[in-house]
Amino acid sequence: MATIYEVSKLAGVSLATVSRVMNKTANVSQKTKLKVEKAMLDLGYKPNSVAISLASKRSDCVGILVTQLDGMFFGSMMNGIESELTKQRKHLVITAGHNVEHDERAGIDFLKSRNCDALIIHAEVLSDEYLIELSQGDTPIYILNRHIPEIAERCIHLDNQYGSYLATKHVIKAGHTEVLHISGPRYRKDAQERIIGFKQAMYEAGLPVNESHIFEGDYGHSGGAAAIDYFMQQRLSFTSIVCANDHLAVGAMARLRDFDKIPGEQIAIMGFDDMPFADCTYPKLTTIRYPIREMGKLAADYVLKDVYKVQQKIPPSSFEPTLVIRDSVLNLSK
């Protein structure tokens, strides 16, 4: 790999000059500029971004911490971030936290040690305190899907509790009184919030909530299936299930059929997130739209504006969960 040194030699100019034409950071005469550009071309020169990063203390990279690399939710989120950053030739380096404190910490340390210019963080288990402290460091951070009052201006989130409340209310309005909940892992904040929203709507309607009517799933298909197994084994009587995400809903619907219960007809199913597949299920999933892709985009826009000083027209976006009515919640009264 050719270095800037060889370029400068071939072009007959100093390192500094080569650097200048690369970065357009100062005036260079047309003549020398052409010489340098020719030399770069002849050598097939590609700047070494590690060296750039070390010398300049920026990396044109923003670090992303997600829980895992697969799954629709994180896929959409990463996609949203990437789509914005790429436009401005910024890159992302991604680490996974796996719901494990050590990994989340290590991930952040790694990203910082790679000189990331900013961090976009989806942390599950890191404490508020840690994140608050982190926000005071010299790497700007933006937090997705979580609300920390002390650093609210760095948080892009959505009211999970209200979303879940909306979801549950919709089911109740449709005439259901025996409604169960499949939650996400309880150590996750969003899962907790969604449980609260569920309970809130139930209480408000004067409906009983028994802890055994809430099953703790894993936010995956298998969690939905496991929930149904559990509910059936408990011989619970129910006509509807509010699920904490669409994956759970899909898993539950499939398992329900194994018990000859037809989702959408005998059992109402409510999802959450409105993942891309939600309108392709059968029955089509009634759910709560969680615009995670847009939220990712917004985070990226903030970075672009705050860190890279790229003029961004940031829409006055406040994210609200909204109900998306499809076919999986039948109206009992009809």
Place this chain on the structure above:
Amino acid sequence: MATIYEVSKLAGVSLATVSRVMNKTANVSQKTKLKVEKAMLDLGYKPNSVAISLASKRSDCVGILVTQLDGMFFGSMMNGIESELTKQRKHLVITAGHNVEHDERAGIDFLKSRNCDALIIHAEVLSDEYLIELSQGDTPIYILNRHIPEIAERCIHLDNQYGSYLATKHVIKAGHTEVLHISGPRYRKDAQERIIGFKQAMYEAGLPVNESHIFEGDYGHSGGAAAIDYFMQQRLSFTSIVCANDHLAVGAMARLRDFDKIPGEQIAIMGFDDMPFADCTYPKLTTIRYPIREMGKLAADYVLKDVYKVQQKIPPSSFEPTLVIRDSVLNLSK
């Protein structure tokens, strides 16, 4: 951020010694080792991996090029890679190629310029020639989901054509004679191969293949829906559809119902990939298992073994597409 220099000062030793205790690269007396470790702790020292990378010419990072960051396929792939690399404290930096030559090239350039120790590449549009040349550079590359004879030892792939052949054959065996195909974007190699496999099985069974019986989709749900719209508009008579991936299949199934055609009963649907949701659809999707996660893992294992010299027990893995029979392809003869 504390630097190694401050550590050395506080500990009263030289830079070299600090470096030695960090890397265990040479003997250091117990006494000085403790001094250094204490100094590091006191300062909250975190090594700067950019500097390490520049000085040592390795980064403990492997670069990944995928088409996009969302979608189950790439999610599974990245997850497979990550799960292996993380075990050995190696990191990944991911770029997206977006099916665009420029982006794929730029992605690879970026990864190389970041001193990635190896590259795992899922390239759509880059030419074989380019990849062959790339493989001769000093960054080892591994290629996923593609077979290039000249550098076969670097390719981890699976016989798409045979998979599609299997799929189509299964449908035919079930008694279907009017079978359509929804393909992926034709510029994609895997889509082409799957088309060929489809035709091969059809010819072999003496069944006619009309080009208008093949719809070029986008590998997404919407492609499946668009295909159905097209087929219906063409007033084609058909009892089965072989889809080039599961997303297309799901999209097609949903759209089919809009036309009051029941997938799995009136119309047989065959998927491809066996994505995690395939057993949660209704009807459950009969498909071809494409073990992309395992293939990602294998690529990571190769990197670990070849580049990082970590003893890996690499299973004698040859990846074969296999038929997964579920409920979406009814047997006409019964």
Place this chain on the structure above:
DNA sequence: TTTATTATTGAAAGCGCTTTCAAGTAAAGG
């Protein structure tokens, strides 16, 4: 005790680039 080994250290030269700082040049003003 002396010499031969071996284990511990530090000095210093990079890695490939950025970025002052100052010097050299050309253009402009009087």
Place this chain on the structure above:
DNA sequence: CCTTTACTTGAAAGCGCTTTCAATAATAAA
């Protein structure tokens, strides 16, 4: 034609770490 001002350049000092190389200290062998 001589200053003054504005451009263009190059030299050199880092950025934070690794890695030779040589020197010193500790230990073993003779």
